[in-house]
Amino acid sequence: MSPYPVRAGILGCGMVATEYAETLAASSSVDLTACADLDHEQARRLADRYGIAAVPVEDLLTPETIDLALILTPPGTHAELADQAITVRLRAVWVEKPFTTDPQEATALTARAEHAGVLLGVAPDTLLGPALQTAAAALRDGLIGDIRSATATLLSTGPERWHPAPQPFYADHAGPLGDMGPYYLTALDYLLGPLRVRAATARTCGDRRIRSGPRAGEGFTAHAPTYVAALLETDDGTPVTLTASFDAAATHTPHLEIHGTEGTLILPDPNFHNGQVLHRPYGARTAEVIPHPATASGRGLGALDLAGALGDGRAPQCSAQRAERTVYLTAAILRAATTPPLPVQSPPHSIAPAS
Template identity: 40%
Template sequence: MGEQVTGIGIVGTGVISGTYLDHLAKLPGVEVVAVADLDISRAQAIADQRPGVRALSSDDLLADPAVDIVLNLTIPAAHAPVHQAALQAGKHTYGEKPLAVDRAEAEPLLKLAAANNLRIGCAPDTVLGTGTQTARAVLDRGDIGVPTAASASFVTPGHELWHPAPEFYYQPGGGPLLDMGPYYVTSLVTLLGPVRRVTGRAGRSQEQRKVHTGPRAGETFPVDVPTHVTGVLEHESGALTTVLMSFDVWAARLPRIEVYGTEGSLSVPDPNGFDGKVELVTASNREWTEVPVAGGYAGAGRGVGLADMARAIRTGEPHRANGTLAYHVLDVLESLLEAAAQDQPVDVASTVDRPAAVPLGASPESS
């Protein structure tokens, strides 16, 4: 009997789709069979370059029996509607982050999937690579004792400096917290467990921003979301994480993620990447020392979470980049914005189990 292959249909063929297509072609157990886009010429251009991939309308893709999982690569505002349409068509669905623009959109998706015995998966899957998973292994084996605190920061002067159509980064579902926060909070939950309460402050430096590149360079557009958010996440374990997410900072010397414990400190690489250097300081060795790779999918790229999900569907096991985790991350991020707006702490209503660690040497087809 040959290897089981799960058919993938991509809805949305923007910039990120090329990265997914490249990496999915290298992964076992999954095959892209169809693509769809509002601009059918973009979908057709992909199909023309990739044998076996068909360009379809979204409706035809959702109805295609060869499509087992819909990969949703639309803009944030369309994430929930496309997920819903896929689930209603009887398809499993996996998408880019965030799961939806808010909890009110996201929660019905989880209920719909559960009622129909379907799976939802959601990026980021970067946490399944050797970077975050090596850090997870360090924590799980007790190298820094009991984790008590962490720090996480992402700063940039703004995506309009490089993106030719950056408006969606400054609309609901965007902003530094919902754009980059999912990478950081997903990594923090993977490392330290779920979050039970948040406090925060938020602001914006400009009411209008300007496109800097492409054919629309010089055009201005409104800013509808906070562009600088800072706060504290209280994990159910009792650990406290300080977070800073900003589109208002030109440069800073800040750690991406560090975790502090009773017996040492841990430096975690950029959670927007799959690998990177993990470093450790302990009570017995006060110099930062690189940690050998101790877990994670080696050589991983975008789509490894989708392959992990496809394998889990076939075996009946839980998948790691799952909808419940994505919902909890969204809940944390939205609660942080609410805490800033209300000027008081906000309890996070949802919770989630830490996803299973990815063992050293694992493959998405066998882990």
């Protein structure tokens, strides 16, 4: 029997579900057949828009209904629902980020899926977009020579500027590292290989204020670190610095830079699939745009790749193993950042300045 089209169902019909549905509906390899949400009216609106069935949540995760589940529910439910989908042995499961915040849980889910013969893919899928694909090709071709260092920087005012209910973004294990970190860490993992933590620091600016929507002006408290800085390194010892902050009013700092012996690559926001990739050769005063082909982009590329992997008998590119590494790395950064630093000794005041 032909593996196509793969019957796909969306669990969780919030804002991001529309982006996924647009991508899947345009593909011939996936047949978007059903959706479900605890708010059945929300599921019905998505179903009506794309001509699919709105079914009860308990009826979606069954092999009789779908082959591929897209779990787009709130972050705290991802692991439990992925486990349910693995237990009933769907052919494939796609999970929005974060996979989980618990490293041991990430390892257990990855192992369970492999044992059950279920293909498991995890967001983000921006590594499949034109921007990161172009950057990866440039690195493979040796455009900037030997890699010497890299920087990743997220400096933002925080989601309270645009989101009418931003409190979940500041819950434990969230903040800029938990919410946006997976995009940056996944991009670095894809381009440079697995990373480990050398040192980290963090602080929390706890008093926040909603700046949009009907509750604008209302205060709330952040429980996650709102500023994290980490020193990472690749397996071969290449240093990588990561800064993630919801405390910056504005910035001109590039999101990602990779520095080599022959030049620098400047990459766009890894939260998105598109954007210019710039190359500044050694000694040049300006950077030039690296052209990339007009290819498909948008949330859902990873789910399409997962469906393709079912037919090709290969591992998905946005694999659970890569997501597992990101979960471990995030936990290690937070652990290092919250460990009290060693005191720094100051020179005694009795030492006289040089004459």
